Amino acid sequence: MKQSLLFTKTRKDAPKDEVSKNAELLIRAGFIHKDMAGVYSLLPLGLKTMNRIVEVIRKEMNAIGGQEVELTALQSKEIWEKSGRWDDKTVDNWFKTKLKNDTELGLAFTHEEPLTKLMTEYLRSFRDFPVYVYQFQTKFRNETRAKSGIMRGREFLMKDLYSFSRDEKEHGEFYEKVKEAYLNIFSEVGLGEKTFTTFASGGSFSKYSHEFQTLTEAGEDMIYVHEAKKIAINKEVLNDEVLNDLGLKRDELVEKKAVEVGNIFSLGTRFSDAFDLKYVDEKGEKKSAVMGSYGIGPGRVMGTIAEVLSDEKGLVWPASVAPFDMHLIALGESATAKALEIYTDLSKKGVEVLFDDRDARAGEKFADSDLIGIPTRIVVSDKTLAEESVEIKDRKTGETSMKKISEFLNEN
RNA sequence: CGGAGCGUGGUGUAACGGCUAACAUUCCUGUUUUGGGAACAGGCGACUCCGGGUUCGAAUCCCGGCGCUCCGACCA
Numbered sequence: 001m002k003q004s005l006l007f008t009k010t011r012k013d014a015p016k017d018e019v020s021k022n023a024e025l026l027i028r029a030g031f032i033h034k035d036m037a038g039v040y041s042l043l044p045l046g047l048k049t050m051n052r053i054v055e056v057i058r059k060e061m062n063a064i065g066g067q068e069v070e071l072t073a074l075q076s077k078e079i080w081e082k083s084g085r086w087d088d089k090t091v092d093n094w095f096k097t098k099l100k101n102d103t104e105l106g107l108a109f110t111h112e113e114p115l116t117k118l119m120t121e122y123l124r125s126f127r128d129f130p131v132y133v134y135q136f137q138t139k140f141r142n143e144t145r146a147k148s149g150i151m152r153g154r155e156f157l158m159k160d161l162y163s164f165s166r167d168e169k170e171h172g173e174f175y176e177k178v179k180e181a182y183l184n185i186f187s188e189v190g191l192g193e194k195t196f197t198t199f200a201s202g203g204s205f206s207k208y209s210h211e212f213q214t215l216t217e218a219g220e221d222m223i224y225v226h227e228a229k230k231i232a233i234n235k236e237v238l239n240d241e242v243l244n245d246l247g248l249k250r251d252e253l254v255e256k257k258a259v260e261v262g263n264i265f266s267l268g269t270r271f272s273d274a275f276d277l278k279y280v281d282e283k284g285e286k287k288s289a290v291m292g293s294y295g296i297g298p299g300r301v302m303g304t305i306a307e308v309l310s311d312e313k314g315l316v317w318p319a320s321v322a323p324f325d326m327h328l329i330a331l332g333e334s335a336t337a338k339a340l341e342i343y344t345d346l347s348k349k350g351v352e353v354l355f356d357d358r359d360a361r362a363g364e365k366f367a368d369s370d371l372i373g374i375p376t377r378i379v380v381s382d383k384t385l386a387e388e389s390v391e392i393k394d395r396k397t398g399e400t401s402m403k404k405i406s407e408f409l410n411e412n
Numbered sequence: 413c414g415g416a417g418c419g420u421g422g423u424g425u426a427a428c429g430g431c432u433a434a435c436a437u438u439c440c441u442g443u444u445u446u447g448g449g450a451a452c453a454g455g456c457g458a459c460u461c462c463g464g465g466u467u468c469g470a471a472u473c474c475c476g477g478c479g480c481u482c483c484g485a486c487c488a
Binding site: 009010011012013014015016017018019020034036037085090091092093109110141143144145147152203220331332360361362363364365366367368370379381382383391 | 413418419422423424425437438445446447448449450479480481482484485486487488
C-alpha cells in the first residue's frame, strides 16, 4: 500500500487520557482509535495486524481439528436461565437490552450456553464425537472498570474454542493438545519467551485451569514463576497443596506481574447437563458429553505485543503478525520513481509492502517507520541508487546492510 | 461499585476573578531545503465538556450532570 493513500497519520503526542503504553503507541502509530473507555476501533494498520494474529490462531485451531463457526452476539434470556447465568447477581458484566416488544436480550460475554444448546441438535451418537468448535467473535462485557488501553475492554474480539468429548480421558487428551497449540501460538506471535503456562483455579469440575500469562508490568495478575520448568502458579491459588501437587518449592518461585493472554478450562458436564447434551454409547446407554472451553483474546495479544516488544522509538512487530512485511522508504524524487518499480515488483510477488511515497523529509519518514514497527525497512535514495542498491534495516536489531537491487528482488 | 485526579483549537500545554483566551505542534500557502520528526514568512482553526448559580466581570469560584484516567474491589 502506498503510504500517501493511508488516511491515518502518526502523531508525536498521544492523547493525555491514554497512559498505558499499548494504547499510546497504537494510537500514535494509527492502529486504533478510542471511541469510549474500553471501546476501540481498528484502523487500517490495526485491522491488518489483528487479522494476522487471527490467522496464526486459526491455523493452530484447524491443526488440532477445530471447526470454525460464528455464533450470534444477541442472546435470548431463556437459554442463560437454564445454566443459571442470566441473573445479574451471578454474572455482573452482562450488557442487556430489549426488543421493541420488551423481550429481554443479552449481548454474549461468552458462548458455552448457545453452543451447547446448538450442539444438542447434532450430537446423538458416540460416533459423532469428539467435536471441536471454535470462532472469532465479538464479546461484550460490562466491566466496572475498563483499563490499560486495549487490554481490558468492554467490546473485544475473542477466539473461543469448545470441546465435546465422550469422557474424561478423551477430554484430557484434547486438553493437552490445546495446551501445546496455545504455546505454539504465543511463540509464533513473539511472546513465547515471556509466556508461562500458569496453574489457576479450576472451578467445580477440575482442580486447575490453565492460564497463559505473559510477563509485563502492564498486567493485572500476580503469578509465581518457575523459570526452569517454564510454569507458574497464579497468586489466587498459591498454597502448600498446590506446591505439593506440582512438586515445587516456594523458594524456587519468583513473583512477577503478568497479563492473561489465554485461558483453558475443563467444564466437565456442567453445560451438557444443563442443556441435556447426551449421546448414546456403544452399549446403548445415555451419557453426558464432557466439555472444555479455551479462550484467547487477539486484541489483548496485540496489546501485549505492543507492551512487551516495543522500544523507545515505537512498536516492533514480529514478522508473523506485522501489518506489512516491508516498509519501503523512498528519499527524493528520482529514488521515488525507482522505489515505485521495486514496490510494483514486490507487490506482484505477493510481498506486503507499505511504500512511503510521501513528499516528506528523511527524518520524518524514519521516525514514522520506527513508530509503526514493520520488521524490515528498505530505503531507496540517491545514495543507494549510486550503487544500484537498497539499504535494508532490521527494526528490532537495528542491523543495516546494503544489497544490489537485482539481488534483492531475486530473493523476495 | 468505593477513593483520587482531570476536562481549554485536531494533539500537547499556558492564562492572579479583569483587555481580542496565549504558546507549541498538526494542517493550509509560498520560498528555501532533502539520510533522523528542517528553516523562514504568512494563514485557517476554541461560545474554555454540558446545565445552573455567585459576581460589575467566570476558563478561573460554587452546585449538579456527563466524560476520561489512575488506585482499590470485581473479573463466572
